[in-house]
Amino acid sequence: ESLFQNIPLAEPDKIFHLTATYVQDKFPQKVNLGVGAYRDNDGNPWILPVVRKAEQIIINDPNTNHEYLQITGLPTFRTASAKLILGVDSPAIKENRVSTCQSISGTGANHLGFLFLSRFYRKDVPVLISNPTWVNHKDIVRSVGLEFREYAYYNPKTNGLDIDGFLEALNDAPNGSIVLLHACAHNPTGVDPSQEQWCKIADVIGAKNHFPFFDCAYQGFASGDLDKDAWAVRHFVQRGFELLICQSYSKNFGLYGQRAGCLTVVSKNADAAIKIESQLARLQRAEISNPPAYGARIVSLVLNDPQLHAEWVEDLRTMSYRIIEMRKQLYDKLIELRTPGTWNHILEQIGMFSYTGLRTSQVKVLIQKYHIYLTDNGRISMAGLSTKNIDYFAKSLDDVVR
Ligand code: PLP
Numbered sequence: 001e002s003l004f005q006n007i008p009l010a011e012p013d014k015i016f017h018l019t020a021t022y023v024q025d026k027f028p029q030k031v032n033l034g035v036g037a038y039r040d041n042d043g044n045p046w047i048l049p050v051v052r053k054a055e056q057i058i059i060n061d062p063n064t065n066h067e068y069l070q071i072t073g074l075p076t077f078r079t080a081s082a083k084l085i086l087g088v089d090s091p092a093i094k095e096n097r098v099s100t101c102q103s104i105s106g107t108g109a110n111h112l113g114f115l116f117l118s119r120f121y122r123k124d125v126p127v128l129i130s131n132p133t134w135v136n137h138k139d140i141v142r143s144v145g146l147e148f149r150e151y152a153y154y155n156p157k158t159n160g161l162d163i164d165g166f167l168e169a170l171n172d173a174p175n176g177s178i179v180l181l182h183a184c185a186h187n188p189t190g191v192d193p194s195q196e197q198w199c200k201i202a203d204v205i206g207a208k209n210h211f212p213f214f215d216c217a218y219q220g221f222a223s224g225d226l227d228k229d230a231w232a233v234r235h236f237v238q239r240g241f242e243l244l245i246c247q248s249y250s251k252n253f254g255l256y257g258q259r260a261g262c263l264t265v266v267s268k269n270a271d272a273a274i275k276i277e278s279q280l281a282r283l284q285r286a287e288i289s290n291p292p293a294y295g296a297r298i299v300s301l302v303l304n305d306p307q308l309h310a311e312w313v314e315d316l317r318t319m320s321y322r323i324i325e326m327r328k329q330l331y332d333k334l335i336e337l338r339t340p341g342t343w344n345h346i347l348e349q350i351g352m353f354s355y356t357g358l359r360t361s362q363v364k365v366l367i368q369k370y371h372i373y374l375t376d377n378g379r380i381s382m383a384g385l386s387t388k389n390i391d392y393f394a395k396s397l398d399d400v401v402r
Contacts, residue, residue, distance in 0.1 A: 013135075014135065014375060014376075015034055015035065015036070015135070015375065018032075018034040018035075018373050018374075018375065019032065019034060019035050019373075021373065022034065022373045025371055025373075027371040029371065029389070029392055030371040030372070030373070031370075031371065031372045031373065031384060031385075031389050031392065031393055032373050032381075032384050033372060033373060033374040033380040033381050033384040033385070033393075034373045034374050034375055034381065034384070035381060035384065036187070036251075036352055036353070036381055036383075037250075037251075037256055037381075037383065038221075038251065038254060038319050038352070038383045039383045039384060039386070040322075040386075041322065041386045041387055041388070042386065042388070043384075043386055043388070043389075045254070046254060046319070047254060048253060048254050048312070048315040049311065049315060050302055050308055050311040050312045050314075050315050051253060051254060051255070051298055051302070051315075053308065053311070054297075054298045054301045054302050054308060055298060057301060058297050058298065058301065064297075066293070068289075068290050069102070069290045069291060069292075069293050069296070070290065071281045071284050071285050071289070071290050072100070072101045072102060072277065072280060072281050072284060073100075073101060073102020073103075073262070073290070073291045073296060074102060074293065074296045074297065074300055076300045076304055077102060077260075077262070077296040077297070077299055077300035077303075078100035078101070078102055078262060079100070080299070080300055080303035080304050081100060081102075081247055081262035081264065081299075081303070082098050082100050082262075082264050083303075084219065084226065084230075084247070084303060085183075085216060085219065085230050085233055085245055085247055085264060086098065086230075086233070086234065086237060086264070086266070087227070087230065087234055090234070090237065091237075091238075092237055092266045095269075095270065096270040096273060097266060097267050097268060097269055097270055097272070097273045098264060098265070098266055098267075098273060099264070099265045099267065099273045099274075099276040099277035099280060100262055100263065100264050100265075100277070101262070101263045101277065101280040101281065101284055102260075102261070102262055102263075102291040102296055103246070103261040103262055103263050103284075103291060104259045104261065104288060104291060104292070105248050105249070105250055105258075105259040105260060105261035106215065106216075106217045106246050106247065106248025106250060106261050107136060107140070107248075107261075108259065108261055108263075108288075108291075109215075109246030109247060109248065109261045109262060109263040110136070110137070110140045110215060110246050111140050111143065111144070111287075112263050112280065112283060112284065112287070113213060113244045113246055113263050113265075114127070114140060114141055114143075114144045114146060114213075115144045115283055115287075116244075116263075116265075116276075116279065116280060116283060117144075117146070117178060117211070117213070117244070118144040118145055118146050119279070119283070120276075120279060121178070121211065122176060123145070123146070124174075125173075125174050125175075125176050125177045125178060126146070126147045126148055126149040126173065126174070126177055126178070127141045127146050127147070127148045127149070127177070127178045127179075127180055127213070128148070128149055128150075128151050128169065128170070128173055128177050128178065128179045128180065128210070129141070129148050129149070129150055129151070129180045130150070130151055130153035130154075130166075130180070130181075130182070130186070131150035131151065131152060131153050131154065132153070132154060132188055132189065132377065133150075133153075133180070133182075133187070133188075134182075134187045134188065134215070134217075135188075137180060137215075141180075146178075149173065149177075150169075151165075151166055151169035151170060151173075151179075152165025152166050152168070152169050153165075153166055153186075153189070153191070154189045154191060154355065156357065158345075159191075159342075159344075159345035159349075159355060159357050160191055160345065160348065161191050161192075161193055161197065163193065163197050163200070166193075166201065167200060167201065167204050170201070170204040170205060170208060170210065171204055171208065173208065173210070175208050175209050175210070176208075176209050176210060176211065177208070177210050177211070178210070178211045178213050179205055179210045179211065179212055179213060180213045180215060181201075181212060181213065181214050181215070181232070182214075182215055182216075182217075183214045183215065183216035183218075183219065183229070183230070183232055183233050183245070184216065184218055184219065184222045184223070184229040184230075184231075184232065184350070184351065185217075185218035185221065185222035185229070185350050185351025185352065185353075186351070187217065187218075187351070187352070187353055188353050188355060188375070188377060188379040189349065189353070189355040189379075190349030190350055190351050190352075190353045190354045190355060191345075191348075191349055191355070192222075192350055192351075193232070195231060195232075195235075198231070198232045198235055199235070202235060202236055202239055202241075205236075205241070206239065206241070211242070211243070211244075212236050212241055212243040212244075213243070213244050213246075214232070214233050214236075214243060214244065214245045214246065215246045216229075216230075216233065216245055216246060216247050216248070217246075217247075217248040217250065217251060218251055218252065218351050218352065219247070219252055220252045220313070220316040220320070221251045221252040221316060221319060221320055221351065221352070222320065222350050222351040223320060223350065224316055224317040224319075224320035224321060224324075226313070226316070233245055237266055241266070242265075242266060242267050242268055243265075243266050244263070244264070244265050244266075245263070245264045245265075245266070246261065246262075246263055247261055247262045247263075247264065248260075248261045249261060249295060249299050251352065252316060253295070253298065253299055253302075253312075254319075255295045255298065255299070258292065258294055258295030258298070259291075259292055259295060260292075260295030260296050260298070260299050263280065265277075265280075319383075322383075323351075323352065323382045323383060326382050326383075326385040326386070326390065327346050327347055327349075327354070327382060328347065329385075329387070329390050330343075330346055330382075330385065330390060330393070330394060331343050331344075331346045331347050333390065333391065333394035334346075334394055334397070334398065337394060337395065337398045339394075339397065339398040339401060339402075340401055340402060341357070341401060345357070351382075352381055352382060352383055353379050353380065353381055353382065354379070354380050354382055355377070355378060355379055356378045356379070356380055356397070357378060358374075358378035358397075358400070358401070359378065360376045360377075360378075362378070362400040362401065363375075363376050363377075363378055364376075365400045366396060366397070366400055369396075370392075370396040370399075370400075372392075372393060372396055
């Protein structure tokens with residue numbers, strides 16, 4: 001008998017499991033709306049043209065090698081990442097109160113960020129997370145020994161934000177709690193606070209001495225405008241908060257499997273920033289020694305070259321505008337079909353995902369009868385829709401809500 005005979009069998013990851021089921025399905029019109037990765041109008045993964053170009057430059061550079069990066073990663077990548085999220089004229093950057101560490105994409109940034117807080121912040125306060133949130137947040141928080149508590153976020157009656165419940169939960173939490181916020185394009189709901197609502201959220205976080213922890217996985221991908229998608233983070237920085245930001249280049253560069261990301265900490269002064277960065281390096285050393293180079297090189301090259309940067313913005317618009325177009329087409333078709341219910345939220349929600357409001361029982365029918373795959377909370381990936389399958393999806397959705 002094995003020493004591990006009696007350990008429980010872990011459940012498979014829901015989303016990866018859903019994709020595996022989709023792949024096995026032989027039905028010709030099958031649709032995958034589960035996976036959180038961009039697809040072009042033919043349903044294929046898309047390598048951004050600017051990424052292709054950068055790859056060629058890197059491959060042909062005689063100075064490229066496969067040596068280790070520094071523990072905290074590629075310096076040009078880290079500096080460019082901080083500028084991208086904070087803005088080139090950020091006072092925090094000018095005052096040298098920013099610490100950065102390259103991470104294993106957004107997931108790794110979240111992990112390193114919470115690990116850092118678990119060691120150097122407080123252990124007696126919860127991490128406040130939105131209800132619902134990205135499926136991995138709870139496990140990441142738990143994995144470093146912190147506790148979480150949920151705050152109200154999504155209002156199923158309006159398919160929009162429950163701002164009153166949100167503010168109330170922030171107020172009710174112990175002073176100094178860590179507040180996990182989605183910088184833009186909230187996953188899984190696609191519901192973001194307005195700028196006015198962000199100001200109210202910042203007021204309460206300030207009054208309660210909470211610590212803002214931003215997860216930013218969709219900058220530029222959400223609206224097609226890098227500055228607009230960074231507005232909330234920059235607003236908090238402007239108001240003088242110390243905070244932490246996780247950046248992922250999975251979606252906005254399409255570098256999913258390359259694991260390019262960055263953790264940035266904004267603090268009060270340069271002295272603290274140096275100490276923070278030294279501790280991030282120490283934690284990183286024990287976890288992964290040093291981060292992967294390939295994706296970071298691509299991102300660094302593009303962000304630091306004005307011409308390539310401009311081409312990247314074009315690619316971002318290609319992706320975000322296609323998704324916005326799919327929202328419009330889906331909405332129009334549901335109106336045309338006179339599908340019962342209101343569907344404005346499809347237009348109002350932003351980013352990769354939409355919370356349709358479908359119930360688990362309706363999702364089941366979509367999967368079993370129509371071979372349309374989505375998570376049982378009714379979340380759909382807009383990127384899985386195309387001009388080729390949108391009619392089929394709209395009609396199937398219409399059928400299950402009738
Ligand atoms: N955070 C949020 C909110 C996400 O939606 C995602 C990806 O779906 C991530 C983080 C991390 O993704 P990755 O580790 O691929 O960058």
